[in-house]
Amino acid sequence: MRRVKKILNDPAKVVEETLEGMNLAGDGATRLLPGNIIVADREKTDKPALLIGGGSGHEPMFAGYVGPGLADGAVCGQVFAAPSPDAIVAATKAVDCGKGVLYVYGNYSGDNMNFDIGAELADEDENIATRTVRVRDDVAAAPVERMDDRRGIAGDFFVIKVAGAASEAVDTLEELHRIAAKAEANTRSIGIAVSAGSIPETGEPTFELGEDEIEIGMGAHGEPGAKRQKLAPADEIVDQMMDLLLADLPFKKGDEVALLINNLGSSTPMELFVANRRVRARLADAGITVHRTEVGPFITSQEMAGYSITLMRLDDELKGYLDAPASSLAYSN
Structure with missing residues (x-):
């Protein structure tokens, strides 16, 4: 290891x-x-x-x-x-x-x-x-x-x-x-792991994936996900994630959502924006409007590579609080 x-x-x-x-x-x-x-x-x-x-x-x-x-x-x-x-x-x-x-x-x-x-x-x-x-x-x-x-x-x-x-x-x-x-x-998420994070005191990874493997749905600490499979093109991976995500609430035509593409640690901004492109296309196809998009490292797991997709279904009340001014070390709007 x-x-x-x-x-x-x-x-x-x-x-x-x-x-x-x-x-x-x-x-x-x-x-x-x-x-x-x-x-x-x-x-x-x-x-x-x-x-x-x-x-x-x-x-x-x-x-x-x-x-x-x-x-x-x-x-x-x-x-x-x-x-x-x-x-x-x-x-x-x-x-x-x-x-x-x-x-x-x-x-x-x-x-x-x-x-x-x-x-x-x-x-x-x-x-x-x-x-x-x-x-x-x-x-x-x-x-x-x-x-x-x-x-x-x-x-x-x-x-x-x-x-x-x-x-x-x-x-x-x-x-x-x-x-x-x-x-x-009204909030749902799903993640994709490409490689593990590690424990600082030991330096050991929290889980093992093969060089050509990914895991859809793996937890932030290495908890088992929904499916382990071979690495595939980004659009195919996002489609699998969105199929699970959209069906769960379920989200439906006419919904308005907030979207978060979250970096789990060491994925590149390039990968996140490529994912966002496909997520937005899937939401448009489903007749779902995106009110706000956030992309970046909001909650990580050390140097884990991968990302998660989060949707929060909005109404006027939730939208107002989501848009209200905020200021902190990690987030301001």
């Missing part, structure tokens, strides 16, 4: 050093707190707050999306590991403005358990109300009748964007939860 070369210091300290660097890159827009927590450096206002989080190794997710119009804070675990309940409680206290805190994170067992414990502790020990939206957008992870078994992948971004804007516009945690849950319910 090959070992991947990375220019790091002590791999055991890579999360702390990464967050230090991200915080400094914000030039005062954020503050780094103990426990691998980044919060927006601004006065608290009278609003429900948004806390996001999960394992590190997916940068710029999660710490890169803290700022006006996005999350109030992010709590990060070690690489591909959930943040601890104690860190989640500390982050909850740091972002709470007196109207409760919404948690948004990907649907993984470790995150589910630790955020649930954190929510219970925040309620019992700090008297802070919380609500949760688990993102379950990966259509390859489980059939639609088993939504709770689906993983959260690049759809995290659209849900965070909508929830962040809504948190600054609504008065109650219940209303914020309703809007974020609506965004999540």
